[in-house]
Amino acid sequence: MFLLPQSDIPSYPWSPDRGDGTYVNPIICTDYSDPDVIADGEDFWLTASSFNCTPGLPILHSRDLVNWRIVNYAIKNNPDPRKVFDKPQHGCGVWAPAIRKHDEKFWIFFPMPDEGIYLTTADNPRGNWSEPHLVQAGKGLIDPCPLWDEDGQAYLVHAYARSRSGIKHRLRVCPMAPDGSKLLGDGQIVFDDPEHQPTLEGPKFHKRDGWYYISAPAGGVATGWQVIFRSRNPYGPYESKIVLHQGSTAINGPHQGALVDTKSGETWFVHFQDRGVVGRISHLQPVQWKDGWPLMGINLDAQGVGEPVTQYRKPVIGANLPIEVPQTSDEFDEDKLGLQWQWHANHIDDWYSLTATPKSLRLFSQFVENGDLAQTPNLLLQKFPAMRFAVDTSLTFSPASEHDRAGLIVMGKKHCAIVIQKTADGFDVIRRENNDDRNVVAVRSATIQLGVDVEHDGGCSFRWRVDPSAAWQPAPGAFQAVQGTWIGAKVGIFCLSTADPAGRGFADYQFFRFRELVT
Numbered sequence: 001m002f003l004l005p006q007s008d009i010p011s012y013p014w015s016p017d018r019g020d021g022t023y024v025n026p027i028i029c030t031d032y033s034d035p036d037v038i039a040d041g042e043d044f045w046l047t048a049s050s051f052n053c054t055p056g057l058p059i060l061h062s063r064d065l066v067n068w069r070i071v072n073y074a075i076k077n078n079p080d081p082r083k084v085f086d087k088p089q090h091g092c093g094v095w096a097p098a099i100r101k102h103d104e105k106f107w108i109f110f111p112m113p114d115e116g117i118y119l120t121t122a123d124n125p126r127g128n129w130s131e132p133h134l135v136q137a138g139k140g141l142i143d144p145c146p147l148w149d150e151d152g153q154a155y156l157v158h159a160y161a162r163s164r165s166g167i168k169h170r171l172r173v174c175p176m177a178p179d180g181s182k183l184l185g186d187g188q189i190v191f192d193d194p195e196h197q198p199t200l201e202g203p204k205f206h207k208r209d210g211w212y213y214i215s216a217p218a219g220g221v222a223t224g225w226q227v228i229f230r231s232r233n234p235y236g237p238y239e240s241k242i243v244l245h246q247g248s249t250a251i252n253g254p255h256q257g258a259l260v261d262t263k264s265g266e267t268w269f270v271h272f273q274d275r276g277v278v279g280r281i282s283h284l285q286p287v288q289w290k291d292g293w294p295l296m297g298i299n300l301d302a303q304g305v306g307e308p309v310t311q312y313r314k315p316v317i318g319a320n321l322p323i324e325v326p327q328t329s330d331e332f333d334e335d336k337l338g339l340q341w342q343w344h345a346n347h348i349d350d351w352y353s354l355t356a357t358p359k360s361l362r363l364f365s366q367f368v369e370n371g372d373l374a375q376t377p378n379l380l381l382q383k384f385p386a387m388r389f390a391v392d393t394s395l396t397f398s399p400a401s402e403h404d405r406a407g408l409i410v411m412g413k414k415h416c417a418i419v420i421q422k423t424a425d426g427f428d429v430i431r432r433e434n435n436d437d438r439n440v441v442a443v444r445s446a447t448i449q450l451g452v453d454v455e456h457d458g459g460c461s462f463r464w465r466v467d468p469s470a471a472w473q474p475a476p477g478a479f480q481a482v483q484g485t486w487i488g489a490k491v492g493i494f495c496l497s498t499a500d501p502a503g504r505g506f507a508d509y510q511f512f513r514f515r516e517l518v519t
Contacts, residue, residue: 031279091485140165202256279488
C-alpha cells in the first residue's frame, strides 16, 4: 500500500480522509494527548488530557474513527480547592483520562498527579457532566482505567508518575466500588519488570473471551512501544507481548491509546505520536486478533510485532459520511465561545463577551503582575492545527491606561507575541519574546491586524498592518516555537494590564483565521 512520507504531509487544513475510502495518518494532526476512545452504537467518542488548560477533558465525536469534531468538554475548570490553578500550572492539571460506557452512563476517570484520581459522569457526552468526584487521593497516581466485570465486581488499573512517586514501571489493579465512588483496597501490583518494560504507563483495561487485557505503552514517549498483558484473573499473573513498535517507519513511540471494536466486527487502535512543537498527534492502526492477542499495524514480524501504517483503508461502517475536521478559525459571530478555544488556567466567564460588540469577541483586560505572559491565565489559545499554517487576526484596542496590552501570541516553554500598547502619542506595536520587548514601531490607529506564519519546524514570523489593503509589515526577528510541558505549542490572543486590577480596558477581536501558509 502507498505510504505518504511524513515530510510530504501538507499544511493547513489537515484532513486525513482521502475521499477514496482510505485515510492518511495522523487522523488528528493536533495535540490531543493520551487519547482514549470508545464505541457506542454508530458513534465514537474521544477524550484526552488537558493539563492546565480549561475547559478540560475535551470530547470529540466521529462516526468512522477518521473524521472528528469537537463537541464538548467534561469539566469547566481543574478541580482543586486550593485554587492553585487560578494561575497557569504548566504540566499539572488533568492527565491521561479513560472514557467508558457502563450502566447506560458515560464515565471519565482522570488523574491529577498531585491530587489523585477523579470521576465525572454524564448521560450524554454532548450534555452536562457531573462535578468531579475524588475517587482516591494520592500523589503520583496516574492513568486510571476502570473495568466492570460480568459478576458485578469492578476494578481500576493505574500507573505511577515518576516525578511524584519515584515509580515509573509498575501497574496496579485495585478493587473498586461499582458506582466508582472509591477504591475498596490497596489491590496489588500486577506488573513490574523495569528491565524489559521500562517507563510503563497509560494502561487501558479490557475483557474479551474470558481474558483480562491491559494495553500499555512502555519505553517512553519518544522511543517506546505498545505492550499487551493478558490473564485469566484481573490480578494476574499476566503474560506480556509487544505488539507495535516504530520499526522502519517515521512514527516514533507509538504511544498511549485505545483499543476500539466497531459494529462491523473490526478492531482498531488509536494512539498518539509525539511530534514536538505541534504536540501529540493521533494515529489509527488496524488490529487483527491472532491466538488471543490483538496484533497492531502492518508488516508483522515473526513475533507478531507490527509497524504503524501511514495510509490505510478506512474502517468499515456501512455509510458514506462527510469529511470533518476539528474546528479552528472563528469569526466570533456565535453566542458562545467556540469549542476550539481554551484558557491557559482556570477561568471565569466575565473575562470575555460576545455581545458587547456585534460579531466581535471582547477580551476584558485582566491584571497580570509584571505582565509575564507565561503566567497569564487569560491567554485564549488554540492548539496548533497542522504542521505548517498561518494565522491572521484583527482587533480594536480600547485601553484604560498605558499599562494595558493586547495581541497575538505563540505559547510554549518559550513564547513570543506581537503586542499593541498605548503610549502618550498613540500606540506601539512591539514584538515581545519571553517578556523582552523588541522591535518597537509607533502607530496611530487603535485598529490593527496581526499575523504569524508557522513553518513545519515551528519557526515563527510575526507581522502586522494597520490598513487591511496594504502589505503586511514584518516584525523583525525569527522565533523558534517549542512545545509546552507535556503539551504542544499553542497560538491565540490576550488582553492584560500590568497595573490596573479593575480591568477597565478591553480589546475587540473581529476574527481569528487559520489558512495555508503560502511561500
